[in-house]
Amino acid sequence: MKGPELHGEDRHQGVENEGNPAIGFDAMEEEQGVLDEDKEIWLERGQEDLLRVSDVSIFYEDFPPLPDFPCMSSSSSTPAPVKAITSSSSSSCSSSASSAASWAVLKSEGAEEDVEKNRQHGNHYYHHNNIDDYNSQAMEDPVEVTTAALSSTCSMEVPQPLDQAMEGVECMDVMEDFGYIDLLESNDFFDPSSIFHPDEGLFEEFQMEQNKPQDQPQLQYDQQAGNEEITAGKNDQEADHQGGRSEDLAMVFLDWLKSNKETVSADDLRRVKLKKTTIECAARRLGGGKEGMKQLLKLILQWVQTNHLQRRRLRESSSNVNLPYPYNQDPLQNQNPNPSSNINCIPIPANNHSNPCFTQSPWNVAPPPYLAADPATVMPGFSPMVGDPFSNGASNINGHPYGTPQDYILQSYQTWPPSQFDMASHFNSFADNNLHSAQPQNPAFTGYGNQYPYQYVPANDDNRLARLGSSATKEARKNRMARQRRFLSHHRNQNHHNIQHQNQGAGDPHERLANDPIAPPGQSNPGSWVYLPTAAGGGSASTTVDALVDRPPMQTQNNYHRQAAAERRQGWKPEKNLRFLLQKVLKQSDVGSLGRIVLPKKEAETHLPELEARDGISIAMEDIGTSRVWNMRYRFWPNNKSRMYLLENTGDFVRTNGLQEGDFIVIYSDVKCGKYMIRGVKVRQPAGPKPESKKAGKSRRNSHANCPAAANNGSGSSSTTMITQTRTVN
DNA sequence: CTTACATGCAGGTTT
DNA sequence: AACCTGCATGTAAGG
Structure with a gap:
């Protein structure tokens, strides 16, 4: 170890960190708590818990699945607006939007506004390629991002390139065009999220709202829309009781909230979108007037419950396998049909077309190999941050909004089965054809809101995020936003510092908030991409990673390790904060006796600590699979x-993991702890023995670095092509 | 022409 | 002699 060096680096990092708000804050505060992180993390948890239903059992037990409200709106007839698919990233948004169309949504205004912000962000991100810019950007963005996250429809997390951002906007517009209205919110009737907001009493806002004059949705007969749906809903679940006239919608809702606050989040509510016409029509059918509305509201709420439960189940069932980390919920993983994937095998999706909506999209192409390869996908419990890798990439992405890995990621998400959309939604709201219509884009952000604005959020967190999101009233919302902003900015500053210390020699990983957050799309984040969904078929490769650790970790490392272990014991998953930094397809020279791995320059410069001296810094890399810490030198x-960036002292790591040429490594940073995590992924080709990388060999060096998958798939799943990540040359 | 990066290889160090 | 370390070079790809 080079302690001294580390310090120096740390200092350095510190400096950089200043620029990087991203990672930071939580780490500090949370770290203090150490093992209490659990609680800390969810700091607002107390209240959040109300919303967050981690315990699936609750749902199952308490609520028998209700029939979905399949499309309350006409949407059913008009399945997703096709608009969606223009671009990968955009597609996500659009898809969500489109999906939204199909579903009943309790849409909050906030969402729209957020969308706006997203759009702005998208631009913002889009323009920031340089690290410096990035940092500065990050400084500012967190708040915004968070805000954006709130939006239910498009994922804010993903900073989108302009185009994409615009797309997102379009989506929203589309929704608007379709005449969607916020069932409740539009009228300021209430904002579910507000109710849940931690800062305020659970029902504070709600009550406030209640007192406000509210506009009720106008009832107009909608010929097309959802009569059927509503009817069906009604049939299936009769309106339970008829409230007296005196019972207004607010009360109905309030009651419902009281009884379901623990199981249903604001986010869930927000996802419900209904076409105005549909609402009107449905209300009529249900008796018309206020009573009709009330009944409709009940039905919707019921649907929300059901929907929520179903999603949970899906999630649970799919994620059960991977217990270790929260990320298990990662859609990608879930998606992965191949059980083996859980273990470490990454099947590379030949292509995912499961989601019809996306099939048309150019991006539907099979996920890029690297994505597929992404350890996250592969590794159990490991969820990559989707967006990161590439995001920051800004560098990577900038030039190629679509070509970036992130795009792929998005795509992959899009193609994923609905059940896994939760995660996807983080990045983009994919329209969930089946279950959710408009998901909050980044629940993650929102959920963590203040604390982890950029962190990747586990699927489950959606709700939490959502909570922060909208407030019942615009004013409340504003206040909240202001609060968040303050909070974030405050944290940012602190975070930088904290992180520095936390990282053992490693500097603060530059976390690029903007990027990471999930914004897979080229935008910012890269995507964490990598998670591949699995699917694929192409199959290419299944990866297996087993990190065996022999050596005793260094002391600091031990600390981390211990902490991680403790956390795990407690059910806490540190990995939930992992941010994808970079990945590298290993070349012969990387796995040879030299014990060093050449890192992709751009990614290294972007995501790893800035190196002042050629000697670099000592950097502890915790093997995600084994938690073993490898002391490497960057x-x-x-x-x-x-410059050529290298990771040295990798020999043992490579050997231990049995990595060979063509396999790849992925480096993540733990947002909370600030430590670096590394994953070695072995790629096995189903068909061809070749490791591929070689094949591609020299011909495609570039792509390899960034797109392991590509390299891996020698066979070349279609995905690989896309990825040509542009290694944006500086 | 420039950039990134895989790898060759010289020179130093260790065994 | 084997191993390390670090620089230099060749090549592919991007602009």
Whole structure:
């Protein structure tokens, strides 16, 4: 170890961190709590818990599945607006939007506003390629991002390139065009999320709202829309009771909330979108007037419950396998049909077309290999942050909004089965054809809101995030936003510092908030991409990673390790905060006796601590699979007028994991702890023995670095092509 | 032409 | 002699 060096680096990092709000804050505060993180993390948890239903059992037991409200709106007839698919990222948004169309949504205004913000963010991100910019950007963005996250329809998390951002907007517009209205919110009737907001009493806002004059949705007969749906809903679940006239919608809702606050989040509510016409029509059918509305509301709420439960189940069932980490819920993983994936095998999806909506999209192409390869996908419990890898990439992405890995990620998400959309939704709201219509885009953000604005959020967190999101009233919302902003900014500053310390030698990983957050799409984040969904078929490769650790970790490492272990014991999953930094397809020279791995320059410069000296810094890399910590050195060689970045002392790691040429490594940073995590992924090709990388060999060096998958799939699943990640040359 | 990066290889160090 | 370390070079790809 080079302690001294580390310090120096730390300092350095500190400096950088200043620029990087991203990661930071939670780490600090949370770290203090150490094992209490659980609680800390959810700091607002107390209240959040109300919303967050982690315990699926509750649902199952308490609520028999209710028939879905399949499309309350006409949407059913008009399945997703096709608009969606223009671009990968956009597609996500659009898809969600479109889906939204199909579903009843309790849409909050906030969402719309957020969308706006997203759009802005998208631009913002889009323009920031440089690290410096990035940092500065990050500084500011967190708040915004968070805000954006709130929006239910498009994922804010993903900073989108302009185009994409615009797309997102379009989506929203589309929704609007379709005449969607916020069942409740539009009228300021109430904002579910507000109710849940931690800062305020659970029902505070609600009550406030209650007192406010409310506009009720106008009832107009809608010929097309959802009569059927509603009817069906009604049939299936009769309106339970008829409230007296005196019982207004607010009360109905309030009662419902009281009884379901623990199991249903604001987010869930927000996802419900109904076409105005549909609502009107349905209300009529249910008796018309206020009573009709009330009945309709009940039905919707019921649907929400059911929907929520179903989703939970799906999630649970799919995620059960991977227990270790929260990320298990990652849609990608869930998606992965192949059980083996849980273990470490990454099937590379040949292509996912499961989601019809996306099939048309150009992006539907099979996920990029690297995505597929993404350890996250592969690794149990490991969920990659979707967006990150590429995001920041800004560098990577910038030039190629679509070509970036992130795009792929998005795509992959899009193609994923609905059940897994939760995660996906984080990035984009994919329209969930089946279950949710409009999901909050980034629940994650929202959920963590203040604390983890950028962190990747586990699927389950959606709700939490959502909570922060909208407030019942615009004013409340504003206040909340202001609060969040303050909070975030405050944290940011602290975070930087904290992180520095936390990272053992490693500097603060530059976390790019903007990027990471999930924004897979080229935008920012890269996507964490990598998670591949699995699917694929192409199959290419299944990866297996087993990290066996022999050596005793260093002390600090031990600390982390211990902490992680403790956390795990407690059910806490540190990985939930993992952010994808970079991945590298291993070349012969990387796995040879040299014990060093050349890292992709751009990613290294973007995501790893800035190196002042060629000697670089000592950096502890915890093996995600084994939690073992490898003390490596991150350095660079002057090369021509540039630099070559290397990760040294990788020999044992490579050997331990049995990594060979063509396999790849993925480096993540733990947002909370600030430590670096590494995953070695072995790629096995189903069909061809070749590791591929070689094949591609020299011909495609670039792509390899960034797109392991590509390399891996020698066979070449279609996905690989896309990825050509543009290694944006500086 | 420039950039990134895989790898060759010289020179130093260790066994 | 084997191993390390670090630089230099060659090549593919991007602009």
